[in-house]
Amino acid sequence: MQLEGLKHRVLVVTGGFITGKEKNLFETIRRQFIQLKNTKSNWYEMMVKFIALEPILLFNRALKKSKNVKLQKALSQTSTNESPELTEVILATLLENESIPYDLVSVNNLYSDKSAIKKLNQCDTVFLSTTFFKDFSELIPVIEKLNLPNNKIIVGGPLTQMFDELWPKTEHVDLIVKGYGEFAVRDIANWIKSDFKDDSVFSTEQAYKKNGIVFYEASQPNSTSLDSLQEANWDIVESYHDMTFNKIHYESVRGCPYRCSFCNYPYLFNDKTFRYKSATKIADYWLGLSLKKPDVIINCLDSLFTMPRKRLKELCEILIEKKFTGKWICYARSEDLADLSICHLMQDAGCIQVNIGLESGSEEILKNMNKGCSVEENKKAILNCKSIQLTTVCSLIVGFPGETKDTLDQTFNLLEETKPDFYFLAPFSTRIQNIPILSEKNKEKFGIWVDTNPYSIAPYWSHSSMDCSEVGEHVLRIQRKIMKNKISLNAFCTYTAMDNVSSNDYDELLDLQAKAVTNKNFVFIFFDITIYFFKNRIQKGLIHDSIITNNSV
Numbered sequence: 001m002q003l004e005g006l007k008h009r010v011l012v013v014t015g016g017f018i019t020g021k022e023k024n025l026f027e028t029i030r031r032q033f034i035q036l037k038n039t040k041s042n043w044y045e046m047m048v049k050f051i052a053l054e055p056i057l058l059f060n061r062a063l064k065k066s067k068n069v070k071l072q073k074a075l076s077q078t079s080t081n082e083s084p085e086l087t088e089v090i091l092a093t094l095l096e097n098e099s100i101p102y103d104l105v106s107v108n109n110l111y112s113d114k115s116a117i118k119k120l121n122q123c124d125t126v127f128l129s130t131t132f133f134k135d136f137s138e139l140i141p142v143i144e145k146l147n148l149p150n151n152k153i154i155v156g157g158p159l160t161q162m163f164d165e166l167w168p169k170t171e172h173v174d175l176i177v178k179g180y181g182e183f184a185v186r187d188i189a190n191w192i193k194s195d196f197k198d199d200s201v202f203s204t205e206q207a208y209k210k211n212g213i214v215f216y217e218a219s220q221p222n223s224t225s226l227d228s229l230q231e232a233n234w235d236i237v238e239s240y241h242d243m244t245f246n247k248i249h250y251e252s253v254r255g256c257p258y259r260c261s262f263c264n265y266p267y268l269f270n271d272k273t274f275r276y277k278s279a280t281k282i283a284d285y286w287l288g289l290s291l292k293k294p295d296v297i298i299n300c301l302d303s304l305f306t307m308p309r310k311r312l313k314e315l316c317e318i319l320i321e322k323k324f325t326g327k328w329i330c331y332a333r334s335e336d337l338a339d340l341s342i343c344h345l346m347q348d349a350g351c352i353q354v355n356i357g358l359e360s361g362s363e364e365i366l367k368n369m370n371k372g373c374s375v376e377e378n379k380k381a382i383l384n385c386k387s388i389q390l391t392t393v394c395s396l397i398v399g400f401p402g403e404t405k406d407t408l409d410q411t412f413n414l415l416e417e418t419k420p421d422f423y424f425l426a427p428f429s430t431r432i433q434n435i436p437i438l439s440e441k442n443k444e445k446f447g448i449w450v451d452t453n454p455y456s457i458a459p460y461w462s463h464s465s466m467d468c469s470e471v472g473e474h475v476l477r478i479q480r481k482i483m484k485n486k487i488s489l490n491a492f493c494t495y496t497a498m499d500n501v502s503s504n505d506y507d508e509l510l511d512l513q514a515k516a517v518t519n520k521n522f523v524f525i526f527f528d529i530t531i532y533f534f535k536n537r538i539q540k541g542l543i544h545d546s547i548i549t550n551n552s553v
Contacts (some may be wrong), residue, residue, distance in 0.1 A: 009123040015085055032049075037039070044469075050472070050527070092104060096236055103310075103530075110145055156177035160269070166448065176213055179217055233544050247298075252276055257274045296326035304333060309342070340384045358395065358414070362407035378454075394440055396423065399471045401446035425518075430451075467542060483516065
């Protein structure tokens with residue numbers, strides 16, 4: 001809303017709808033209800049959330065009963081100076097360059113902080129990032145909350161690309177930006193400065209109209225280099241919030257040279273080309289940060305930081321030579337970490353944690369995923385990292401096409417043999433429509449049926465070896481065995497300890513986790529009965545929705 005004496009002002013809104021950072025349990029539940037009210041065919045989604053709840057409830061109960069003050073303190077520590085999202089910093093930097101005033105809020109602030117609403121009322125333009133939104137059931141209520149008479153709402157980020165063909169008709173969104181948002185800000189800034197009168201920028205071949213909304217496809221870099229992208233100026237945001245941030249989010253890659261069949265990352269920016277910043281560009285930025293913050297922790301958000309390997313080696317060598325004092329965390333592929341010399345080099349350069357997409361312990365499933373790595377490489381990667389105490393966080397998918405109880409047992413056996421430090425179990429999801437596994441060829445090959453539902457984080461699916469109603473039982477079975485046998489720490493329960501847990505604390509946490517799931521027959525019975533209820537509801541939904549889909553074809 002434009003105020004007297006104020007020409008134009010932009011409200012930058014980032015973050016997710018439900019993040020675990022809500023001010024209390026009531027607020028979390030309230031947002032869950034808001035989201036569920038906007039979902040469709042949501043029994044699988046409810047199951048997915050429910051199976052994640054069991055270990056958290058059991059672990060927190062065991063932690064409280066343990067009276068272990070040291071562990072309680074370690075796991076309850078959340079920094080009051082928690083770093084803002086990288087998107088917030090980038091947009092603030094770009095708006096500063098364009099001399100446009102702005103305010104910064106998170107989605108969480110909108111629902112819990114009256115000052116955020118005051119800022120909304122003082123701005124006539126909203127930049128809403130969808131980076132951490134999972135589907136329209138989360139996005140739509142936020143857009144409705146942001147909508148004011150006469151303000152302009154501009155939406156960008158991954159969701160605009162993921163659900164391009166399914167975007168709903170809404171009167172509240174004025175512009176949707178697809179692709180490299182950095183390259184669109186100047187054009188949008190000129191539109192704002194013209195009092196929203198100069199629409200010529202959106203009448204080019206880069207723009208089109210659909211359902212009454214203007215879609216703008218931002219330009220792309222002219223080469224595979226991302227060195228020309230605007231770096232985030234954290235000084236600006238620290239000054240705005242009047243606080244310092246020791247954990248800095250960083251991005252150096254767009255796209256991916258691999259084509260894992262479950263992943264949409266290679267296509268997120270309306271661009272199938274793998275692009276990346278040079279080692280010298282990254283090193284210069286990191287070394288500059290460490291001069292101001294000697295103990296800085298850099299959180300690399302790239303889905304694949306260890307590629308190209310030549311760049312990785314060059315970066316590590318520069319950081320070692322220049323005596324980089326900070327630490328860093330990254331995502332890595334197992335075939336890179338299967339080389340012990342690479343693990344040593346990364347650690348010497350300051351790496352303290354690697355996130356590895358193991359996905360499965362079955363050779364057959366990895367092949368179905370087009371993962372491009374083997375079970376043996378996965379095994380070597382974890383064992384190499386553990387041999388030098390480089391923290392490993394592993395993610396796994398349950399229910400991928402071809403999955404059976406036998407393949408899941410192979411995944412458990414891999415974990416039992418290698419014992420990664422932390423693990424995530426993720427039920428297979430088909431919410432993203434353009435992933436390779438959902439191609440017509442793969443649908444026919446694996447007997448895949450999916451519900452095209454952009455209003456749920458977990459649409460219904462089935463394939464020839466499993467359907468989504470069966471996933472809950474498999475996840476509960478595996479995670480109970482992992483926790484009871486002290487194999488790995490459940491990352492949902494212990495994520496606050498990931499960056500700095502000591503070896504002594506780690507062993508105590510494993511013991512605590514095992515106690516949490518030992519002799520809990522009543523709790524298990526409650527969850528098993530509830531999962532059985534969800535299973536029946538999902539099966540009815542699968543029959544109903546698949547009949548409707550088949551009749552509409």
